[in-house]
Amino acid sequence: MSSHIDALLQRDSFIERGARSRARALLDAGTMRELAGPFERLHSPWLAMQQLVTQADDGVVVAKGKLDGQPTVVLAIEGAYQGGSMGEIGAAKIAGSLELAARDNRRGIPTQAVILFETGGVRLQEANLGLAGIAEIQSAIVDLRRYRPVIGVSAGTVGCYGGMSIAAGLCSYLVMTREARLGLNGPLVIEQEAGVAEFDARRRGLIWSLTGGEQRVATGLADACVEDDTATIRATLTRLFAQGLPEQHRSERALDYLERLARVDTAVQAAPETVRTIYREGDAA
Amino acid sequence: MERMEFAFGAGEPALGRSVVGVVASGDLEVLLEPGDAGRTTVAVQTSVDGYGGNWTALLERVLGPGLLPAARIEINDNGATPGVVRMRIEQAFEEAGQAGGTAP
Numbered sequence: 001m002s003s004h005i006d007a008l009l010q011r012d013s014f015i016e017r018g019a020r021s022r023a024r025a026l027l028d029a030g031t032m033r034e035l036a037g038p039f040e041r042l043h044s045p046w047l048a049m050q051q052l053v054t055q056a057d058d059g060v061v062v063a064k065g066k067l068d069g070q071p072t073v074v075l076a077i078e079g080a081y082q083g084g085s086m087g088e089i090g091a092a093k094i095a096g097s098l099e100l101a102a103r104d105n106r107r108g109i110p111t112q113a114v115i116l117f118e119t120g121g122v123r124l125q126e127a128n129l130g131l132a133g134i135a136e137i138q139s140a141i142v143d144l145r146r147y148r149p150v151i152g153v154s155a156g157t158v159g160c161y162g163g164m165s166i167a168a169g170l171c172s173y174l175v176m177t178r179e180a181r182l183g184l185n186g187p188l189v190i191e192q193e194a195g196v197a198e199f200d201a202r203r204r205g206l207i208w209s210l211t212g213g214e215q216r217v218a219t220g221l222a223d224a225c226v227e228d229d230t231a232t233i234r235a236t237l238t239r240l241f242a243q244g245l246p247e248q249h250r251s252e253r254a255l256d257y258l259e260r261l262a263r264v265d266t267a268v269q270a271a272p273e274t275v276r277t278i279y280r281e282g283d284a285a
Numbered sequence: 286m287e288r289m290e291f292a293f294g295a296g297e298p299a300l301g302r303s304v305v306g307v308v309a310s311g312d313l314e315v316l317l318e319p320g321d322a323g324r325t326t327v328a329v330q331t332s333v334d335g336y337g338g339n340w341t342a343l344l345e346r347v348l349g350p351g352l353l354p355a356a357r358i359e360i361n362d363n364g365a366t367p368g369v370v371r372m373r374i375e376q377a378f379e380e381a382g383q384a385g386g387t388a389p
Binding site for chain 1: 309312332361362363
C-alpha cells in the first residue's frame, strides 16, 4: 500500500497539467516558443457576443520547439476551457500550424506534429465556423502525414469526441491513457438521442469499457495505452516518431472497419469482449 | 457577463510578463505585463454579474497599498472565489518577477 502511495506521489501526472504546461513538458528543455500566444489576445469574438467569458488563447496552445532534437510543433487543447471545444480561432491556430509544418517539410525541414486532444468537438456557440475549422484541421493532418508522423494524444479526463475524434482517427498514431475516452458521440448525446435503453450515460464502467483507452488499443483504434505519467508519454512519442510513418494509415483501412461494423449485432447491447472479438476477426480476415 | 476597469498606484514596472490560470469553472486567467511606472491597471471580465463591490474591495486590498510592481493586468474570470482570485494575482506577480517572466 505505502509503495503504491509513494509511486503516486512521485508520478508526474500529465492529466493534471494544463495545456501550456503539457506542451512545455513534452518539448526539449528551453526549446519551446509559443506562437499566436495569449498576449496576441486572440479572444473568440463569438463567445463575447453571447455574454461568455473568453480566454486570451481561445483554449489552444501552439508550441514550437524540439522533441528529442527533432523540429516539432505541439498543439495542446485546454480541456478545462469550454470543454476543449473548437471555435473559429482555436481551430484556425491548429490548422494553420499543421499547414506551416507541411510547408516546412516541402522546404526540407522535417517538422513533425503532436496534437493533444482534450475536446468535446465543435464549439456549439460557433457552429459552422467551428465545423469548418475542424475540416481544415483534418485536411491539414492528411497533408502533413505524407511527410512526417502526426501523433495524437488523449490523456483525459475530457477525452476526444465529435469531429475531433475523426481528426484523431486521421493521425499516424494515437496514444491514450486508461482515463481517456475516444468516441464520435459522447455518452450523454447517445442517451439523449437514442434513449437510455441504448446507452445509459450513468454507467461509467460501461462507458470506459467500450470507449476507454484500454479498449481502443485492444481493438486497434489506438496504438498505445500508457500510464498517466509525463515521462512515459514523452518516451512513447519519441519511440513512435522514431518508427517513422506507418506502412498504412488507419484511415486508409476504412473499408476493413466498415466490414467489421457490419458484423455487429445492433439488436443487443454491445459488450467489450464482443467488440474485441469482432475487431480481431477483422484482422484475421 | 460584466466588464470592469480599475487603476491603482504602483512601484517600478514589473520585470516580465506572465499568464496563469484557466477560464475553467471556479477559476480565472490572469495576464500580467509590465505597466508604466507608478500605475497598475486591471481590466476584468467576469461571468458573474453584480459583484463589483467584491472586486473593488479585493483589488483594493491587494493593489491599494501601491507596493507591487506596475503592471497591466487582464483578468478573465469564470466564477472564482475571492481567495482563488487573490492567489492567482499573487502567482502572476511572482512569475512575472522571475527574470523575463515565465510567459511564452
